[in-house]
Amino acid sequence: MQSLVVVCADIGSVKNKRFGWYADTGESSNTPSSVSDYVASVLKERKPVALGFECPLFVPLPKDEQLLGSARRGEGNRPWSAAAGSGSLTTGLVQVAWVLQAIREQVSPQTDCYLSWEAFASAGRGLFIWEAFVSGESKRGGHVADAISAVEAFRFSPAQSRCRECHRAHFCGLLVGGCRNASGGVVRCGKPPQ
16 A cells, blocks of 8 residues: 555553553654654645554454454464463553554544555545554563564565454454544444445
C-alpha cells in the first residue's frame, strides 16, 4: 500500500519509563501522548496508518472449555495468558483505549478504523490496528528498540497473514471498544462497503 506509515507501541509502565514507540518514518518516543499525536498528524495528512500494540489484543474464545487460556498459534511457550502476556494485556487494555481515544479527539469523525487488513488495504486510508508479539531473539533491549523489531516484522510479513487470527476463533471485544472510540463509532472488521 502506497504511503502506508507503520507504527508500533511497546506497552508498559509509563511512570517507570517502560513504554516506547517507533514509526517506520524514523519517529519515536516514550509516551502515549506522543504516539497518539504522531498518528493523528499522519491521519490528518490523509495517509493510511497501521498502528500496532505489543500486547495481546485478540484472545482465543475456543468452543472447547478445556482450551480456555491456551496459547495461540505461534506463541510457543509464551501464551497470552501467562504472567507476561496477562500483565501486558491488562496494561494494554488501558493504554490502547487511551491512545485510540486521544487519536479520535484529533481526527475527523469520518476516519475509519480497521481490524481487517483486507478491508483496510481495499480502502487505502484510515487506521489499521494490529497486534505485535516481540520475544526471544527479536527483543533488542529497550522499548523503542522492541517497537522497531515489531515494525520491521510487520513490514516483511505477508499481507494476507495480518490480523488473520481475528477472523477465526478470536474475540475482538477488547479492541473493538477502543477502536469505536478512535473512529467515532465506525469499525470495519470485514470487507468495506462497495
